[in-house]
Amino acid sequence: MSRQSNRLHQGGLIDRTREISFTFDGRALTAHPGDTLSSALLANGIHLTGRSFKYHRPRGIYTAGAEEPNALVTLGNGGRTAPNTPATMVEVYEGLEAHSQNRWPSLKFDLLAVNSLLKPFFPAGFYYKTFMWPRSFWYRLYEPMIRRAAGLGTLANESDPDHYEKAHAQCDVLIVGAGPAGLMAAREAAHSGTSVLLADDHSFPGGHLTGEAIEIDGQPCAPWAAGISDELKDMENVRLIQRTTVYGRYDGMTFGAVERVGDHLVPDSATPRQRSWTIHAKQLINATGAIERPLVFTGNDRPGVMLAGAARVYVNRFGVLPGRNVVVFTNNDDAYRTARDLSQAGATVTLVDSRAEEKVSARGILPEHVEVHFGQCISKVKGRSHVHRAMLAPSGTELDCDLVCVSGGWTPSLHLLSHVGHRPIWDEARTCFLMKEPGNDARAAGGAAATFDLNEVLSEGAKAGRAAAKSCGHGSPGNSKLPKAENLPAYALEPLWRVPGSVSRADAAFVDLQNDVTVADLELAQREGFGHAEHAKRYTTLGMATDQGKLANMNALGILAELQGCPIAETGTTTFRPLTAPVAFGAIAGQTRGKAFRPVRHSAMHHWHEIHNAVFTHAGLWMRPYYYPRKGEDFAAAVKREVLSVRSSVGMVDVSTLGKIELKGPDAGVFLDRLYINSFSRMRVNRARYGVMLREDGMVFDDGTVSRLGPDHYFITVTTANASAVMQHMEFCHQVHWPQLDVQFCTVSEAWAAMAVAGPNSRDVLARTVKGLKLDNDTFPFMAVGEGTIAGAPARIFRISFSGELAYEVYTPAGFGAGVWEAIMEAGKPDGITSYGTEAMTVMRTEKGHVAGPELDGRTTAADLGLGQMMSTRKDFIGRWMTDRSGLAGKDRLQLVGLKPVRVDETFHMGAHLVNDQGVTGVDVSQGHITTSVYSPTCGHFIGLALLRSGRARSGEQLYAVSPLHDESVTVEVVNPVFTDPNGEKMRG
Amino acid sequence: MRIPCPWCGDRPLSEFTYGGDASKKRPKHPEKASAEAWLDYVYLRDNPAGKHTEYWHHSGGCRAWLKVTRDTRSHEISKAVLARPQSDGARS
Numbered sequence A: 001m002s003r004q005s006n007r008l009h010q011g012g013l014i015d016r017t018r019e020i021s022f023t024f025d026g027r028a029l030t031a032h033p034g035d036t037l038s039s040a041l042l043a044n045g046i047h048l049t050g051r052s053f054k055y056h057r058p059r060g061i062y063t064a065g066a067e068e069p070n071a072l073v074t075l076g077n078g079g080r081t082a083p084n085t086p087a088t089m090v091e092v093y094e095g096l097e098a099h100s101q102n103r104w105p106s107l108k109f110d111l112l113a114v115n116s117l118l119k120p121f122f123p124a125g126f127y128y129k130t131f132m133w134p135r136s137f138w139y140r141l142y143e144p145m146i147r148r149a150a151g152l153g154t155l156a157n158e159s160d161p162d163h164y165e166k167a168h169a170q171c172d173v174l175i176v177g178a179g180p181a182g183l184m185a186a187r188e189a190a191h192s193g194t195s196v197l198l199a200d201d202h203s204f205p206g207g208h209l210t211g212e213a214i215e216i217d218g219q220p221c222a223p224w225a226a227g228i229s230d231e232l233k234d235m236e237n238v239r240l241i242q243r244t245t246v247y248g249r250y251d252g253m254t255f256g257a258v259e260r261v262g263d264h265l266v267p268d269s270a271t272p273r274q275r276s277w278t279i280h281a282k283q284l285i286n287a288t289g290a291i292e293r294p295l296v297f298t299g300n301d302r303p304g305v306m307l308a309g310a311a312r313v314y315v316n317r318f319g320v321l322p323g324r325n326v327v328v329f330t331n332n333d334d335a336y337r338t339a340r341d342l343s344q345a346g347a348t349v350t351l352v353d354s355r356a357e358e359k360v361s362a363r364g365i366l367p368e369h370v371e372v373h374f375g376q377c378i379s380k381v382k383g384r385s386h387v388h389r390a391m392l393a394p395s396g397t398e399l400d401c402d403l404v405c406v407s408g409g410w411t412p413s414l415h416l417l418s419h420v421g422h423r424p425i426w427d428e429a430r431t432c433f434l435m436k437e438p439g440n441d442a443r444a445a446g447g448a449a450a451t452f453d454l455n456e457v458l459s460e461g462a463k464a465g466r467a468a469a470k471s472c473g474h475g476s477p478g479n480s481k482l483p484k485a486e487n488l489p490a491y492a493l494e495p496l497w498r499v500p501g502s503v504s505r506a507d508a509a510f511v512d513l514q515n516d517v518t519v520a521d522l523e524l525a526q527r528e529g530f531g532h533a534e535h536a537k538r539y540t541t542l543g544m545a546t547d548q549g550k551l552a553n554m555n556a557l558g559i560l561a562e563l564q565g566c567p568i569a570e571t572g573t574t575t576f577r578p579l580t581a582p583v584a585f586g587a588i589a590g591q592t593r594g595k596a597f598r599p600v601r602h603s604a605m606h607h608w609h610e611i612h613n614a615v616f617t618h619a620g621l622w623m624r625p626y627y628y629p630r631k632g633e634d635f636a637a638a639v640k641r642e643v644l645s646v647r648s649s650v651g652m653v654d655v656s657t658l659g660k661i662e663l664k665g666p667d668a669g670v671f672l673d674r675l676y677i678n679s680f681s682r683m684r685v686n687r688a689r690y691g692v693m694l695r696e697d698g699m700v701f702d703d704g705t706v707s708r709l710g711p712d713h714y715f716i717t718v719t720t721a722n723a724s725a726v727m728q729h730m731e732f733c734h735q736v737h738w739p740q741l742d743v744q745f746c747t748v749s750e751a752w753a754a755m756a757v758a759g760p761n762s763r764d765v766l767a768r769t770v771k772g773l774k775l776d777n778d779t780f781p782f783m784a785v786g787e788g789t790i791a792g793a794p795a796r797i798f799r800i801s802f803s804g805e806l807a808y809e810v811y812t813p814a815g816f817g818a819g820v821w822e823a824i825m826e827a828g829k830p831d832g833i834t835s836y837g838t839e840a841m842t843v844m845r846t847e848k849g850h851v852a853g854p855e856l857d858g859r860t861t862a863a864d865l866g867l868g869q870m871m872s873t874r875k876d877f878i879g880r881w882m883t884d885r886s887g888l889a890g891k892d893r894l895q896l897v898g899l900k901p902v903r904v905d906e907t908f909h910m911g912a913h914l915v916n917d918q919g920v921t922g923v924d925v926s927q928g929h930i931t932t933s934v935y936s937p938t939c940g941h942f943i944g945l946a947l948l949r950s951g952r953a954r955s956g957e958q959l960y961a962v963s964p965l966h967d968e969s970v971t972v973e974v975v976n977p978v979f980t981d982p983n984g985e986k987m988r989g
Numbered sequence B: 001m002r003i004p005c006p007w008c009g010d011r012p013l014s015e016f017t018y019g020g021d022a023s024k025k026r027p028k029h030p031e032k033a034s035a036e037a038w039l040d041y042v043y044l045r046d047n048p049a050g051k052h053t054e055y056w057h058h059s060g061g062c063r064a065w066l067k068v069t070r071d072t073r074s075h076e077i078s079k080a081v082l083a084r085p086q087s088d089g090a091r092s
């Protein structure tokens, strides 16, 4: 175990009494509870954490927050692998395993760093220019090469063993960020009685106060913040969630957030790793603070260069001194506190300030011995894997150092205020973009509003809390006393977008650290006419990495404005869109993965099908028996046996998946008359009828049977696929078109198990099991409906046939389904009853010429399908009136026909087109297409249904069925679509 | 986005199914309606930038069809009533 050589002897919000062990690239290291991975690495003297995206330059820890561009690591291994995780946001736990990224074979020696030498060949726009020709090279050579060289972490190819969950929250006021502004806002809003949700992305509240040496009300600021949050935690109307990133704002004040519930714990199966929140709020207070800007000079990406505010956090919050010989480079007063805090922690500090001495008011807070270079800039730092010297300009002074802290000012975090379309506006005085018109339901406070004086931040937070509560209808809580912070130097920023004159083309001054975009790249973009912010972004890829340019964008806009000689306000800003930070797919999916994402529906007889060797097929979410192979049978043999059994004796198929809707009420019949093309209001009780529904545009929507169970009581079945769509359509028609009709209906699909018993012996089989219902043809003819019992279970029996045989559909409450099915199978044994699957059902309906899904494709009318004579002319129904359009009545419509091969041993495919001449292909010569093709055991050859131009008049004609996909051209003959028992004698007998 | 269902209160978008332009009415006397009237009802739709009245089905809730007024630019919902005429639908 290595010693924590950079850990200070005192200070910080860490638990020094406990030591925890973790590994980085396999090296065993120690940390204390309260450490982040970055603070623990720095405590162990490790700055170098990865290689850069494009040039594989060594990179180190640059920040202390979510905006970290460099120190992206891969956590865990196997299915738990989490790539591209900012080390600054990882809380160290016992046994944590972290790896550096984008290096091969090792972090210190990286072969692909030759990209660094090839840099002149990787300029901005190289994606668009360099590799354009020849085209095939792009796919085979350039892209794979670039993919290997560029990029960050690698995803695991295993399933994630952790679990994630989703949660909803509602509140009056959502406050994002528990820094000084957010805490004050929460306290004020909460005291008014309004409900408050305070979401903060760190492990404990306080925001930047957790890393500052400032006093509020006479006590150090971190415990002060803890005191406020304790007060909030005791209030019933406040919910405070830590480790939670609000990543997006969506329409209607809906927010997305991710809470890292278990990321800081040793993985276990009980704790979700993350929780995905959907938050509904009435008011938003954006107290997300500000992000410090880098300064741009040659070598500004070297490990050991760090934001000044971050260095302060490492000293004050973690008790870690990230360097002993420090140069602080700034254009504002804020970084003076970094110089002070590092100096007080024992470092030797030199301060370099780009401003003239008279503009600086903070000199007084520094110890006397801290040397300050006014009116100077760092033009370059040296040190390949760690900075060791800083060169100043214009003086030419060289300073030895092991840490360079930079501050280019602060950029307010406006993301959540911008997501629903509000545009930030440039504020010249405060040198940043601000959201001046955030709308009536959102406001910013503190750093996010470019308020940097701590006392102003506290009062602005309180004011925002009161205003938000008032907007939610909660009055003023009275004036609670404002806390008083110590006075700090003014901010006094003087813009410095890049160090002047320091940038030579040969060496690199980085603007976007994460995506390796340099000043030279921006200059090139400008020269080539891509200088507008939105163009430059795409041309150089600036701001397009996982940090979305949080650090880079402002400097880039400043540099572009300088290059164009125009104000920043005219360069424009890019648009912020959700998500503000990367979110794991697992968190977005939550529990809805696998079967919870796509549930499987089983009928009541599923278990029977399983033990009887059914091969299943998916029908929507349903699992349906496809066929039941017996020993030695393949698909074709099994289907053939099943069909022939039904046609010669008896078989049974599970049809529970049909949609079922029950209707009651005096107007139920009239309602159905208006939904279907045919009529039901005058159908006799205990009768069923086939029915067809159209869409209002005249196309067939669905088909099924309608049964009348009583004078005011109907029961309909609809296709499996359209079960929910038909219900929705019926509700629309009832509620919108015909609310005066006295009818009620509801879906009962799941309540009933259903099976069809078909074949010449089906009546004999049922007669042996059904009690209380006579089944002889006179009492119970074709299309009769009745009730009886089977094996003691109530059953509705419908004499309906889809197969064309003598057949019955038996419905029983789902709980009885398995018992009734088994009773019928038992009763059918003497007749050799066979269970059959959906394929045999398809074969038989095709032999009978019944249309199904492939023919009801949304482009066919009832007339096209040969069902035109069913259409009533004596009533209004959905779709009737558009059917009269001449285009739908024309003789050249595609009409349903049957097909058979001229040579009986030939086969054809569904989807094949029908053409007049052999060898001719193309859409323009197509006469139609095959919708269904099956082998018919009854006919002894292939048969098909097709939609053929003017088809009904072409019976006997020979055509070619052409399927180039199958390299197939078969001579077929147009025939009547009813291949078996065309007069329906079997089903009526 | 949330839709204030008159029966169920503010509910998330995921519970609803869109049903299209609600300013179109099925001709009251279908047998007398002209081909143009049917064309207008079935096919012709405006695409306004601003307030739009549209049907939404509370398919994952009370199953009521609603008439919702939504601003197509901001998705702000200013009104949501039952599509079924109030005299029938608002009884409890």
Ligand SMILES: [Zn+2]
Binding pocket: B005, B006, B007, B008, B009, B058, B061, B062, B063, B064
């Ligand atoms: Zn509802």
